[in-house]
Amino acid sequence: xxxxxxxxxxxxxxxxxxxxxxxxxxxxxxxxxxxxxxxxxxxxxxxxxxxxxxxxxxxxxxxxxxxxxxxxxxxxxxxxxxxxxxxxxxxxxxxxxxxxxxxxxxxxxxxxxxxxxxxxxxxxxxxxxxxxxxxxxxxxxxxxxxxxxxxxxxxxxxxxxxxxxxx
Amino acid sequence: xxxxxxxxxxxxxxxxxxxxxxxxxxxxxxxxxxxxxxxxxxxxxxxxxxxxxxxxxxxxxxxxxxxxxxxxxxxxxxxxxxxxxxxxxxxxxxxxxxxxxxxxxxxxxxxxxxxxxxxxxxxxxxxxxxxxxxxxxxxxxxxxxxxxxxxxxxxxxxxxxxxxxxxxxxxxxxxxxxxxxxxxxxxxxxxxxxxxxxxxxxxxxxxxxxxxxxxxxxxxxxxxxxxxxxxxxxxxxxxxxxxxxxxxxxxxxxxxxxxxxxxxxxxxxxxxxxxxxxxxxxxxxxxxxxxxxxxxxxxxxxxxxxxxxxxxxxxxxxxxxxxxxxxxxxxxxxxxxxxxxxxxxxxxxxxxxxxxxxxxxxxxxxxxxxxxxxxxxxxxxxxxxxxxxxxxxxxxxxxxxxxxxxxxxxxxxxxxxxxxxxxxxxxxxxxxxxxxxxxxxxxxxxxxxxxxxxxx
Numbered sequence: 001x002x003x004x005x006x007x008x009x010x011x012x013x014x015x016x017x018x019x020x021x022x023x024x025x026x027x028x029x030x031x032x033x034x035x036x037x038x039x040x041x042x043x044x045x046x047x048x049x050x051x052x053x054x055x056x057x058x059x060x061x062x063x064x065x066x067x068x069x070x071x072x073x074x075x076x077x078x079x080x081x082x083x084x085x086x087x088x089x090x091x092x093x094x095x096x097x098x099x100x101x102x103x104x105x106x107x108x109x110x111x112x113x114x115x116x117x118x119x120x121x122x123x124x125x126x127x128x129x130x131x132x133x134x135x136x137x138x139x140x141x142x143x144x145x146x147x148x149x150x151x152x153x154x155x156x157x158x159x160x161x162x163x164x165x166x167x
Numbered sequence: 168x169x170x171x172x173x174x175x176x177x178x179x180x181x182x183x184x185x186x187x188x189x190x191x192x193x194x195x196x197x198x199x200x201x202x203x204x205x206x207x208x209x210x211x212x213x214x215x216x217x218x219x220x221x222x223x224x225x226x227x228x229x230x231x232x233x234x235x236x237x238x239x240x241x242x243x244x245x246x247x248x249x250x251x252x253x254x255x256x257x258x259x260x261x262x263x264x265x266x267x268x269x270x271x272x273x274x275x276x277x278x279x280x281x282x283x284x285x286x287x288x289x290x291x292x293x294x295x296x297x298x299x300x301x302x303x304x305x306x307x308x309x310x311x312x313x314x315x316x317x318x319x320x321x322x323x324x325x326x327x328x329x330x331x332x333x334x335x336x337x338x339x340x341x342x343x344x345x346x347x348x349x350x351x352x353x354x355x356x357x358x359x360x361x362x363x364x365x366x367x368x369x370x371x372x373x374x375x376x377x378x379x380x381x382x383x384x385x386x387x388x389x390x391x392x393x394x395x396x397x398x399x400x401x402x403x404x405x406x407x408x409x410x411x412x413x414x415x416x417x418x419x420x421x422x423x424x425x426x427x428x429x430x431x432x433x434x435x436x437x438x439x440x441x442x443x444x445x446x447x448x449x450x451x452x453x454x455x456x457x458x459x460x461x462x463x464x465x466x467x468x469x470x471x472x473x474x475x476x477x478x479x480x481x482x483x484x485x486x487x488x489x490x491x492x493x494x495x496x497x498x499x500x501x502x503x504x505x506x507x508x509x510x511x512x513x514x515x516x517x518x519x520x521x522x523x524x525x526x527x528x529x530x531x532x533x534x535x536x537x538x539x540x541x542x543x544x545x546x547x548x549x550x551x552x553x554x555x556x557x558x559x560x561x562x563x564x565x566x567x568x569x570x571x572x573x574x575x576x577x578x579x580x581x582x583x584x585x586x587x588x589x590x591x592x593x594x595x596x597x598x599x600x601x602x603x604x605x606x607x608x609x610x611x612x613x614x615x616x617x618x619x620x621x622x623x
Contacts (some may be wrong), residue, residue: 003182003249027269027477029269029272029329029332030271030272033272033329036325040322052309052310052311053310053311056311056315056318057312059318059319060314060317060321063318064318064321064322065323067321067324067325067328067347067350067351068351070325070328070332070347088470117268129310129311130311130314130371132371
């Protein structure tokens with residue numbers, strides 16, 4: 001086993017733990033914390049694949065933004081660790097199990113088995129750098145990029161209008 | 168010899184060398200935090216006209232001491248041992264865990280607070296990017312150097328918020344919430360001021376940021392270095408970054424999360440013994456590393472003086488040996504100079520703590536959102552203008568454009584202030600005072616100056 005594989009196994013286990021924890025922890029704060037762990041470790045896995053820009057965006061945007069979710073939980077839910085009722089009744093568990101198995105099978109058919117035996121040429125290090133992403137973003141995709149920024153601006157202005165009490 | 172050893176390690180065992188690189192940074196932080204605490208306490212006491220810790224470690228020899236020169240003498244250490252004693256005290260103190268805390272998160276929180284402080288230093292170059300230091304620093308010279316610093320520093324809030332939440336104490340929770348609000352607000356201004364530097368450099372690599380600052384000053388004075396704090400937009404970005412960085416590290420005058428007179432001790436009220444020490448250490452380590460980030464971005468990194476010794480040796484007709492020697496000194500003293508700049512930053516932190524009173528919460532938010540953020544966005548536009556004008560019309564064109572833009576922005580700002588002045592300054596708030604001896608009276612407050620109604 002190479003060092004890369006060991007690192008991947010450790011990170012993958014941590015990411016899985018985070019993902020499972022989001023669903024299974026009763027306390028919302030713990031669930032949010034698991035989500036942070038999951039996002040953070042996913043960022044590390046992106047680093048390992050050579051996509052630095054993607055990885056750091058993952059940590060900065062997602063792992064950083066869960067902070068706001070935390071605040072919502074702390075301010076609004078009044079979490080004491082016991083408020084959330086167990087979700088195993090009413091056959092929900094069975095339906096969930098079947099659905100997740102179906103998704104797993106689909107993932108295997110569509111993603112894992114076609115890429116299992118694929119060994120491409122050596123990975124291009126330029127691919128994930130901020131320079132290459134910036135170049136593509138501001139030449140080929142400049143129009144969608146600007147449209148998205150307008151959308152975000154509208155979102156900000158709208159939220160301020162909603163939050164303001166007096167008009 | 169040492170250099171050869173490291174070069175061989177670099178060729179044969181790159182992973183081992185990577186671990187050694189991490190070790191250098193960790194050891195530097197861990198060994199420098201106690202002296203930093205001593206320095207802060209002594210400097211603060213000097214600024215406040217006190218003495219500070221000066222007793223510990225004083226050895227008084229008795230009159231009949233066998234060694235002649237030492238009899239009835241005192242050896243003073245100026246309290247240098249005090250941090251060590253404090254550390255021992257914190258280790259040996261009883262570790263109290265209150266009953267009502269959320270145990271697991273309560274234990275995780277200090278570790279989460281310490282992690283970003285240590286991880287921040289991973290992309291900082293504390294030596295030049297060639298020769299021996301080239302393989303020893305930074306830990307990872309990644310393309311996303313500055314973004315890494317911003318991302319990790321944004322994780323710093325988790326430890327504090329979780330500590331405040333898990334303590335199950337209203338004051339702690341208030342401290343944690345304040346910390347997160349403060350961090351989210353000031354991160355914007357900080358990121359925008361860093362974006363100015365990224366745009367001016369054209370790369371996010373921190374080694375590249377330092378390398379660009381070694382160019383000729385303003386593109387015109389070749390024997391001086393173009394540290395960003397000497398450029399107009401860099402100066403403004405530096406001030407914004409400095410203010411934001413004090414807010415990010417929760418230091419006075421932005422220490423609202425641990426404001427003693429309002430929140431007992433804020434988020435670490437319920438923490439004692441070593442867990443408190445971990446918070447304390449995280450705060451000081453963050454101060455130290457953030458000073459390093461400031462030095463790297465604006466103060467030319469590890470360079471002693473903003474002078475290009477190499478250029479002087481090549482182009483001045485005289486003193487070649489001297490310039491070459493100074494160039495060599497600049498290379499070999501780089502880590503010490505970098506540490507010196509970090510210490511200067513911390514001295515500045517202490518100076519601010521001794522000088523400025525703590526901000527009120529609304530003042531804090533107003534400063535962050537209404538002053539720093541617009542200013543940094545305007546600065547960002549000016550930097551963009553500078554980049555374009557330099558490409559189109561050369562160096563002078565760029566600087567003329569920058570000065571003109573700043574002039575226009577200043578005039579616009581002054582006019583805006585004049586317009587704002589004509590509108591009513593503040594909403595009027597009415598407070599009803601309860602007085603048991605007479606009937607209720609209402610007092611109108613305008614702009615924090617109470618105007619008492621005449622007595623009936």
